[in-house]
Amino acid sequence: xxxxxxxxxxxxxxxxxxxxxxxxxxxxxxxxxxxxxxxxxxxxxxxxxxxxxxxxxxxxxxxxxxxxxxxxxxxxxxxxxxxxxxxxxxxxxxxxxxxxxxxxxxxxxxxxxxxxxxxxxxxxxxxxxxxxxxxxxxxxxxxxxxxxxxxxxxxxxxxxxxxxxxxxxxxxxxxxxxxxxxxxxxxxxxxxxxxxxxxxxxxxxxxxxxxxxxxxxxxxxxxxxxxxxxxxxxxxxxxxxxxxxxxxxxxxxxxxxxxxxxxxxxxxxxxxxxxxxxxxxxxxxx
Numbered sequence: 001x002x003x004x005x006x007x008x009x010x011x012x013x014x015x016x017x018x019x020x021x022x023x024x025x026x027x028x029x030x031x032x033x034x035x036x037x038x039x040x041x042x043x044x045x046x047x048x049x050x051x052x053x054x055x056x057x058x059x060x061x062x063x064x065x066x067x068x069x070x071x072x073x074x075x076x077x078x079x080x081x082x083x084x085x086x087x088x089x090x091x092x093x094x095x096x097x098x099x100x101x102x103x104x105x106x107x108x109x110x111x112x113x114x115x116x117x118x119x120x121x122x123x124x125x126x127x128x129x130x131x132x133x134x135x136x137x138x139x140x141x142x143x144x145x146x147x148x149x150x151x152x153x154x155x156x157x158x159x160x161x162x163x164x165x166x167x168x169x170x171x172x173x174x175x176x177x178x179x180x181x182x183x184x185x186x187x188x189x190x191x192x193x194x195x196x197x198x199x200x201x202x203x204x205x206x207x208x209x210x211x212x213x214x215x216x217x218x219x220x221x222x223x224x225x226x227x228x229x230x231x232x233x234x235x236x237x238x239x240x241x242x243x244x245x246x247x248x249x250x251x252x253x254x255x256x257x258x259x260x261x262x263x264x265x266x267x268x269x270x271x272x273x274x275x276x277x278x279x280x281x282x283x284x285x286x
Contacts, residue, residue, distance in 0.1 A: 167266075199237055200268040209244075214242070219264075
């Protein structure tokens with residue numbers, strides 16, 4: 001009987017020891033934690049969530065760091081702060097991810113707008129360069145045109161010999177032959193719609209005195225009449241001179257001038273630079 005009572009007391013003591021050890025561990029752990037919190041408040045490290053970092057449990061208790069008889073509530077109470085911090089970190093990570101995405105989207109939109117503005121500025125620069133080049137070409141053409149006009153105005157009264165035709169007449173006649181008309185057609189046909197030219201007609205006749213002058217004038221008038229009627233050459237562009245039996249200069253320097261035998265008319269076409277000015281202005285007006 002005594003043995004049974006002893007065994008019962010021993011078994012009761014063994015079963016009661018874990019409960020007492022767990023309660024002692026909880027109370028002793030709570031008191032040092034509160035004391036360390038108030039004592040080390042100034043040195044507590046703040047975590048990413050803005051709350052103090054979890055402190056490791058340094059109290060070993062009755063069973064040491066591992067309690068083989070820990071209850072479910074005791075384990076939950078020990079792991080609850082860790083779960084809370086993990087949940088807070090998850091929320092903070094999600095918030096940071098959203099903020100990063102917002103910043104990235106704003107940065108991408110800013111880069112796109114900046115690229116569009118840069119492309120627009122490049123296009124404006126290209127347009128400005130094209131306009132500047134066109135203005136430079138226009139200025140160059142205007143300068144060339146002005147130079148040409150100045151040259152033409154300076155030489156407006158200076159005519160240069162272009163072509164020369166000679167018409168022969170039989171003695172005592174002033175009518176034009178077929179060959180004479182063909183020579184006049186060849187000279188006058190290209191003059192249609194041209195400007196800046198004059199025609200000089202000089203008549204020469206054999207004989208002496210006033211009779212020779214009148215005969216040469218009649219031959220020259222026949223040439224002028226043909227040009228005006230058949231080729232519509234303006235009269236103000238024709239200058240007529242009856243030279244009579246005036247001496248004709250020769251090419252040789254040592255030879256004397258000779259008088260004309262028979263009748264003939266010299267037609268000289270003289271031009272200035274007005275026609276050249278019109279030709280240069282034609283491409284600019286297209």
